[in-house]
Amino acid sequence: MKHRTAIQICAKGCLSQWIWDGLRAVPFVLALLVASEREARAYADPGSGTLIWQVVAAGFVGLLFYVRKFTSWFKGRKRDAKD
């Protein structure tokens, strides 16, 4: 059985809590966006919404990158400790 250090549990717990809070906010954000839907206008860039969405998603994925780095750093520490 694998044993986790107290810091690992705490760090993972905080992060997962943060991600869950983010996910629970998604329906409210969507509702807000739907409520404020407007007609498309002339000269509007058809790709602007997709680009903004890509930037927002990249922000989330960027966070995931640090989560991955964090977990692999702990795994490395654990391996070193065993050796």
Place this chain on the structure above:
Amino acid sequence: MTDPSSNAAAHEPAPSFRDPSGSLVALEGRILRVVARAGVADLTAFLNAKPARKFLESGRVVGTRILEQAEVGALLSDAAFGAAYQALEAALVLEHERIWFPSYPYEWPPEMLHLAAQLTLELARELLACGIGIKDGTPYNVLFRGASPVFVDVLSFERRDPDDPTWLPHAQFVRTFLLPLAANQLFGISLGQLLTTRRDGLEPDEVYRWLGPLRRIRPPLLSLVSIPCWLAARHDQDDTAIYRKRSAGNPEKARFILETLLGGLNRTLERLRPKAGRRSTWSDYRAANNYSAAAFASKEAFVREALAEFAPKRVLDVGSNTGYFSVLAARAGAQVVAIDSDPAVAGDVWRAARADGLDILPLTVNLTRPTPGTGWRNRECPGFLERARGAFDGVLMLAVVHHMLVTERVPLAEILALAAELTTGIAIVEFIGPEDSMFRRLVRGREELHKGLNEEAFEAACRRHFDILRSRPIEGAHRRLYLLRRV
């Protein structure tokens, strides 16, 4: 018989003009790409990248050769080539493999658009590791060699800023690949209807209006259509901050973000994969015809013998349905273009060709209303007839002439005149008389319109353009097969 490839120069496309880093010129059957000085470094980086070499060797990126200066000098006497060379202050000229029958996304069954999207994503993902990005995500970068996609625009690649986490072709990829596939899957709208007049694909706004409230929040439409629409509606269009170059501040992070994005697009694409065995008006046509097994075997033998005797190199199968005779021609060694107005049966032909590695290009084209020329001056993508005239030395018109005569009301003389324009060699045509049960089913009380139609009239119309080499009646049906050769 004239070699159909000798007619290639007669229907050359106009030189391309959209990309400032290069222009494509078709010259006496050769495909040449003039590259401006500004485009050379990106092109060289791409050609030297290991994944690019793999794609080039496998034929999934078009065959490319850099011409020697002496070869370029010899070409400069041609006016069109010289003009393109001067205008771009060219630094390099490439010669590409010629894809003998170009086809466009609005002629493809959805299976082919899906495969073109897969190839585009695969290239983007594999080249990312070598620091090379793809500038545009459009199906016009892809042609088909038989049933296999070939990425043809080698100037679509650039050295990317390693810190940049943005995939700029994302919106175009969504508009030109994912949304047409989604609209096809959800509403059954053909790619011809969606893309013939929409060069840049479907805008999220347009698709949003087609969706009900539940579909708007269902993946993948939520992220492909609804969220971009809501965000665009709230975005001030005069605010150009979203277009500024971004930096993740760390190449590893930027690459992780891009790999995740491309992986997500690949999963979305997988959800939009066209399903096999889609049923349509024509998918059961061959099983529902009025031949006995013996009569069908006799028809098959007639076609097989003609193909063996004349060995056409390039065959057009008009009204191919599920492609039985296209397969026969391909197995006899011909390169086949199989056209049918029904995208579902064209999709079936593509699956059969892909599974057995047969050289068949299935296209959704109705010969009575062929694809028009599109783009600037209607010349960027030539119409179907412009590409097809004289491009074949064999034409099959089996169980199709009565549809053109009755449903589309095209006169018999016109049908045979067009057949003669398409082939430089033979045509195998099935005549179906007004007494035939299928003909009667189509006529529906308008028999008067076809009262003069009989074998004698058909043969007289044939003789204006063809020699009738032989004919054979199909037992149990009022039909006769003709083997014709261009006069």
